Amino acid sequence: MAGTARPVVLDAMSGDHGPAETVPGALAARREHGVPVVLVGRADDLHRELRRHGGTGEVEVEHAGEVVPMAERGARAAARPESSLAVGCALARRRGAAFVSAGSTGAVVTCAVRAFGRREGVLRPALAVALPTPSGSTVLVDAGGTADPTPKMLRQFALLGAAYARNVLGVPDPSVGLLSIGAEPGKGNRLAREAAALLPGLPARFHGNVEGHDVLAGTVDVVVTDGFTGNVVLKNIEGCVRTVLGMVAEAGIAPPDRLAEVARLYTADTHGGAALLGLAGTVVVGHGSSRSTAIARACVVASELAAGGGPVPVDGRSSPRTAAPVGPVA
Amino acid sequence: MAGTARPVVLDAMSGDHGPAETVPGALAARREHGVPVVLVGRADDLHRELRRHGGTGEVEVEHAGEVVPMAERGARAAARPESSLAVGCALARRRGAAFVSAGSTGAVVTCAVRAFGRREGVLRPALAVALPTPSGSTVLVDAGGTADPTPKMLRQFALLGAAYARNVLGVPDPSVGLLSIGAEPGKGNRLAREAAALLPGLPARFHGNVEGHDVLAGTVDVVVTDGFTGNVVLKNIEGCVRTVLGMVAEAGIAPPDRLAEVARLYTADTHGGAALLGLAGTVVVGHGSSRSTAIARACVVASELAAGGGPVPVDGRSSPRTAAPVGPVA
Numbered sequence: 001m002a003g004t005a006r007p008v009v010l011d012a013m014s015g016d017h018g019p020a021e022t023v024p025g026a027l028a029a030r031r032e033h034g035v036p037v038v039l040v041g042r043a044d045d046l047h048r049e050l051r052r053h054g055g056t057g058e059v060e061v062e063h064a065g066e067v068v069p070m071a072e073r074g075a076r077a078a079a080r081p082e083s084s085l086a087v088g089c090a091l092a093r094r095r096g097a098a099f100v101s102a103g104s105t106g107a108v109v110t111c112a113v114r115a116f117g118r119r120e121g122v123l124r125p126a127l128a129v130a131l132p133t134p135s136g137s138t139v140l141v142d143a144g145g146t147a148d149p150t151p152k153m154l155r156q157f158a159l160l161g162a163a164y165a166r167n168v169l170g171v172p173d174p175s176v177g178l179l180s181i182g183a184e185p186g187k188g189n190r191l192a193r194e195a196a197a198l199l200p201g202l203p204a205r206f207h208g209n210v211e212g213h214d215v216l217a218g219t220v221d222v223v224v225t226d227g228f229t230g231n232v233v234l235k236n237i238e239g240c241v242r243t244v245l246g247m248v249a250e251a252g253i254a255p256p257d258r259l260a261e262v263a264r265l266y267t268a269d270t271h272g273g274a275a276l277l278g279l280a281g282t283v284v285v286g287h288g289s290s291r292s293t294a295i296a297r298a299c300v301v302a303s304e305l306a307a308g309g310g311p312v313p314v315d316g317r318s319s320p321r322t323a324a325p326v327g328p329v330a
Numbered sequence: 331m332a333g334t335a336r337p338v339v340l341d342a343m344s345g346d347h348g349p350a351e352t353v354p355g356a357l358a359a360r361r362e363h364g365v366p367v368v369l370v371g372r373a374d375d376l377h378r379e380l381r382r383h384g385g386t387g388e389v390e391v392e393h394a395g396e397v398v399p400m401a402e403r404g405a406r407a408a409a410r411p412e413s414s415l416a417v418g419c420a421l422a423r424r425r426g427a428a429f430v431s432a433g434s435t436g437a438v439v440t441c442a443v444r445a446f447g448r449r450e451g452v453l454r455p456a457l458a459v460a461l462p463t464p465s466g467s468t469v470l471v472d473a474g475g476t477a478d479p480t481p482k483m484l485r486q487f488a489l490l491g492a493a494y495a496r497n498v499l500g501v502p503d504p505s506v507g508l509l510s511i512g513a514e515p516g517k518g519n520r521l522a523r524e525a526a527a528l529l530p531g532l533p534a535r536f537h538g539n540v541e542g543h544d545v546l547a548g549t550v551d552v553v554v555t556d557g558f559t560g561n562v563v564l565k566n567i568e569g570c571v572r573t574v575l576g577m578v579a580e581a582g583i584a585p586p587d588r589l590a591e592v593a594r595l596y597t598a599d600t601h602g603g604a605a606l607l608g609l610a611g612t613v614v615v616g617h618g619s620s621r622s623t624a625i626a627r628a629c630v631v632a633s634e635l636a637a638g639g640g641p642v643p644v645d646g647r648s649s650p651r652t653a654a655p656v657g658p659v660a
Contacts, residue, residue, distance in 0.1 A: 106512070133573065181474055184401045211565045212568070215569060228510075228518065231542065236542035236543065237542075239546050239547050240570040244574055253584045259578065262574065
């Protein structure tokens with residue numbers, strides 16, 4: 001896709017490792033996938049890293065003097081207009097480019113909502129991650145965008161997730177399950193029970209409740225939950241994969257390098273990060289611990305999502321295969 | 331422990347498979363572990379199964395004509411006084427015996443609370459499960475007892491979980507982490523943020539927030555969360571272990587029987603079920619899908635917990651090694 005790829009604006013100060021990983025990640029996106037990247041952050045730091053990787057001139061650099069610490073909460077982060085996060089969001093918006101950050105999810109969501117705005121009718125944005133299952137992928141939504149949603153918001157997350165499954169994964173008529181603690185509609189906490197009453201009316205194929213063991217079983221194409229539970233589940237899967245494959249390696253019953261291939265399916269190196277759905281722009285939130293491979297993958301995913309274009313129908317109307325749910329407004 | 335083991339009352343109609351699995355499970359508990367079991371349920375069905383396994387006379391049978399369906403919610407289940415669940419709870423209470431059911435968690439919790447009552451000061455019961463980590467075990471609490479707790483209830487769950495880690499797992503000074511979506515105290519949904527403000531004052535070693543990947547990493551001895559998130563996490567681990575080891579088997583890089591040994595660590599065959607903490611009696615809730623091995627294990631765990639005896643200090647005072655948090659009041 002070299003030459004035709006959409007440009008991506010990268011918050012180069014983000015993540016646990018900052019420019020030491022974002023700069024080589026951006027160079028890999030450019031060199032290996034033809035995705036043009038604009039690095040945003042402290043110009044001195046970025047040019048030094050570019051020199052270190054022999055990449056001066058290969059990607060653009062936009063200066064932003066401040067850095068949002070990983071521990072910063074959303075509202076405080078948004079009050080730093082000179083940060084690489086805020087400057088990056090604004091630049092992406094002006095250029096109609098996709099935006100990638102491996103910063104704190106709360107901070108990225110808050111700043112991205114301010115910069116891009118929500119699509120018409122969207123109450124709150126949600127993060128979507130496609131997780132590998134034995135038969136394909138399941139979209140987990142919300143994986144951490146909105147920690148305390150209302151039942152109505154969950155209903156929209158279901159539609160955003162279904163649009164993602166259709167447009168990004170190519171599933172023609174995705175099934176949607178509500179994550180709860182029992183298969184029956186009466187089971188769950190207050191939020192899940194109230195949402196279970198709203199979802200059967202969705203203009204989407206509603207499967208009913210699903211449980212924790214269904215997330216990776218391929219029971220449904222889309223698993224809908226609140227951003228707290230979704231984020232816990234996403235990270236729980238990461239930890240579980242690591243621990244269980246570690247036990248297999250420890251038992252000496254499989255070669256570690258072959259196990260690493262399976263483990264990689266569940267890391268940001270493969271999925272690249274979470275798409276922030278419901279905004280009038282394309283935003284991908286990378287994992288805080290992303291190394292350069294995961295950063296490169298996030299840039300490629302963001303470029304592909306942006307190339308899809310077109311709005312997400314939160315009223316549930318179907319949209320053509322080429323329309324990505326997080327693409328920029330044309 | 332044959333001969334000295336505490337008797338266990340088993341809801342023999344419970345679980346997805348009913349007497350076909352509970353009866354051989356009870357016989358295995360008796361024959362292999364010396365745990366005397368009282369089967370509660372439809373006498374005809376139970377005697378027939380006992381005959382089928384050559385076990386007539388080896389375990390007691392108490393008749394109860396009704397069965398609580400797995401889909402039944404707590405309040406409706408409790409309105410069936412002739413059910414094996416209600417009759418079993420009442421019998422266990424009268425005899426000072428431990429109680430085991432693989433029925434619907436909500437139904438078991440509701441009936442057990444009515445029959446045994448809470449310990450003094452306990453606001454709500456919580457389910458605790460000990461999960462294997464690379465370095466030992468981590469107690470997950472609440473794994474599904476109370477779906478919508480208050481921050482004060484979470485504070486008690488932390489103390490109940492710490493008492494469980496001390497008394498059942500033998501950890502002298504257990505560390506406690508609050509499950510959230512960021513390590514910093516300000517991160518989380520409303521409940522987690524409010525609980526994070528209460529927990530540092532605990533008379534227990536509070537580690538701070540932990541995240542989904544910490545649950546199986548051995549980061550802390552006790553992970554505290556609400557019963558909705560905890561139940562989703564518990565079942566998510568089950569599903570994740572199954573999917574990931576299935577991928578390893580599919581890749582042909584390890585023998586399936588050796589992988590099954592690792593998989594079993596995370597099934598009810600090993601942990602036996604969840605202990606319902608905070609009641610004036612010993613109650614173990616088995617997995618609905620339990621086969622006879624898991625039922626037998628649940629009976630053994632219940633017998634051992636009851637043998638510990640002694641109340642849980644919800645004010646956080648330490649208790650002797652022999653005091654189990656779910657033992658009957660002496």
